[in-house]
Amino acid sequence: MEFKDAMAQRHSVRAFSDKPVSDELLDALLTTASTSPSWSNTQPYMIAIAKGAVLEELRETLPPKFDELVSLARGSKIRQIKAKLTNNGVPDGDFQPVTNYPKDLQPRRNATGHQLYELLGIERGDKAGRHQQMRENFRFFNAPVALFIFVHEGLDVYSPLDAGIFLQSLMLAATDAGLGTCAQGALALWRSPLEKHFDIPTHYKLLCGLSLGYEADEAINRFKPKRAPLDELLVPVKAPGNAV
Ligand SMILES: Cc1cc2nc3c(=O)[nH]c(=O)nc-3n(C[C@H](O)[C@H](O)[C@H](O)COP(=O)(O)O)c2cc1C
Incomplete structure (x- = not known):
């Protein structure tokens, strides 16, 4: 596939469909992605691969955790404090999930959400419909493979930066091979369910997940959120008189 086509098609x-992804193909995609550049070539990330029985176990255990979290968020303050004290239903991921979006970014987030729910026919006030859709994150959208990306805590922001580059390489390699992907910050909410299956070094922190497999022919996969105009991404140049 031409580079531009892979970019456009990702x-x-x-x-995801039920079609399995072979170990050889997964290995080849990860090998391609591992040629990505990184800070001093340190490759400060590790990947846990969930498939088969491990993935099915996670697909069973994560959605109820999400249900509990949402019910907690909508519940009384006392219930929330109790949950915090008993560590019950509260996320135990390594990074704080983003809940309060900065004012200048919120409109882009809202626009994306509205476009998605409109496509799916989910009304604004349909809390159950939105919950159901978000819950699918924790079922990995039916994907046959889920990857969890951990970043080394010792390189500050450069570990997540390098992991992001790796992720994009992986997503493009997958597109090129006819597969689909979804990067998922939602999968960083809980670390403990992964500890059960993987020997994760403590200095590696859970950044996000990625579902991978063959795309199902469903409307949601035709969602193409618009991008901000390029102007908005460019830092304005100061007028010559104001330059320091
Ligand atoms: C770091 C990261 C985290 C994301 N987390 C989620 C997520 O938890 N759930 C989800 O459905 N999509 C998630 N996405 C996908 C974005 O919503 C998506 O990339 C964006 O809307 C642009 O759409 P596109 O990927 O189809 O071009 C995430 C993407 C990235 C890069």
Whole structure:
């Protein structure tokens, strides 16, 4: 595939078919992605691969955790404090999930959300419909493979930067091979369910997940959120008189 075509065709896939991904193919995609550049070539990330029985176990255990979290968020303050004290239903991921979006970014987030729910026919006030859709994150959108990306705590922001480059390489390699992907910050909410299956070094922190597989023919996969105009991404040049 031409580079430009791979860029244009990659999109977040939120419904996967049952078609399995072979170990050889997965290995080849990860090998390609591992040629990505990184800070001093340190490659400050590790990947846990969940498939088969491990993935099915996670697909069973994560959605109820999400249900509990949402019910907690909508519940009384006392219940929330109790949950915090008993560590019950509260996320135990390594990074704080983003809940309060900065004012200048919120409109882009809202626009994306509205476009998605409109496509799916989920009304604004349909809390159950939105919950159901978000819950699919924790079922890995039915994908046959889920990857969890951990970053070394010792390189500050450069570990997540390098992991992001790796992720994009992996997503493009997958597109090139006819597969779909969805990067998922949602999968960083809980670390403990992964500890059960993987021997994760403590200095590696859970950054995000990625579902991978073959795309199902469903409307949600035709979602193409618009991008901000390029102007908005460019730092304005100061007028010559104001330059320091
Ligand atoms: C770091 C990261 C985290 C993301 N987390 C989620 C997520 O938790 N759930 C989800 O459905 N999509 C998630 N996405 C996908 C974005 O919503 C998506 O990339 C964006 O809307 C642009 O759409 P596109 O990927 O189809 O081009 C994430 C993407 C990135 C890069």
